[in-house]
Amino acid sequence: MLLRNRLLSLSLTLFLSPPSPLPKSASFLFSFNKTIAHSTHKRPESKPDVSASRARFAKTVLFVPPGVDPEDVTDEMILPGSNIVVGPYAGHSQIKEVEFVKSSGRAKDYPKDDRPEFAILGRSNVGKSSLINALVRKKEVALTSKKPGKTQLINHFLVNKSWYIVDLPGYGFARASNAARTDWSSFTEGYFLNRDTLVAVLLLIDASVPPQRIDLDCANWLGRNNISMTFVFTKCDKLKASKGKRPDENIRDFQELIRENYKQHPAWIMTSSVTGLGRDELLLHLSQLRNYWDQ
Ligand code: GDP
Secondary structure (H helix, E strand, O other): OHHHHHHHHOHHHHHHOOOOOOOHHHHHHHHHHHHHHHHHOOOOOOOOOHHHHHHHHHHHOOEOOOOOOHHHOOHHHEOOOEOEEOOOOOOOOOOOOEEEEEEEOOHHHOOOOOOOEEEEEEEOOOOHHHHHHHHHOOOOOOOOOOOOOOOOOEEEEEEOOOEEEEEOOOEOOOOOOHHHHHHHHHHHHHHHHHOOOEEEEEEEEEOOOOOOHHHHHHHHHHHHOOOOEEEEEEOOOOOOOOOOOOHHHHHHHHHHHHHHHOOOOOEEEEOOOOOOOOHHHHHHHHHHHHHHHHO
């Protein structure tokens, strides 16, 4: 754990200085950060202007929250396993209580109390229920609308009596009828475009498989519509897959494929509901987005 933190905190240093040898077991995170840094910047030939390079790196690769000047970002400010910088708005983040409020099938049924909300979205089987349960530390926060072809509902869960987690219908159901897909789209798209209290969408992406067309389409659609978004990569514990690429490689490939659609890279974070990786970091990130929104 300590090693992971140390490696990830090296991401900025790495861009500015040559890498040093690392233990093999942890090298995937290292090479991931290295690739991200190198894919976005050319290392200057002459002596680098450190603060300018740092600011450029922060602006294009990191997610720099409100209240932070990119030039002031230090490696300690970056959340482990992510590109997220922690700023002055980060605060109380743990979940003390969560209550299911309602399922809505129409926009006019949504809660009307103006509390900030985060929508959780992802392909069926991406690990959404597991992540929500891990975040709220409950065995079973009831999720409805999981079965393909069933009426699709938007579920509001009230956290600490102050903000909402919103469970959105999954997408890409192999067995859903075309009609069910169309209904899902217009209803959910309407939610994204019109919900004033939506602080950010958490788009869940399974890091144990290569980038999927449907996830890329969804990310690009949200990007084109300027909807604030955080990529939450799930199943990052699956390091020893016998075939295919490792999670860090899949994550890098995904970012490469969407990069051209964004001026600033969206926030991203690695998680695992099995090991708890990224849980506290994700909650801290949500706290800073929420507290800024509340201003
Ligand atoms: P949902 O359909 O998106 O709600 O997905 P679920 O939470 O039901 O998870 C789908 C499958 O992936 C289940 O078999 C889970 O046990 C598994 N899963 C979910 N999260 C993780 C994770 O972080 N790591 C691993 N290894 N498996 C996971």
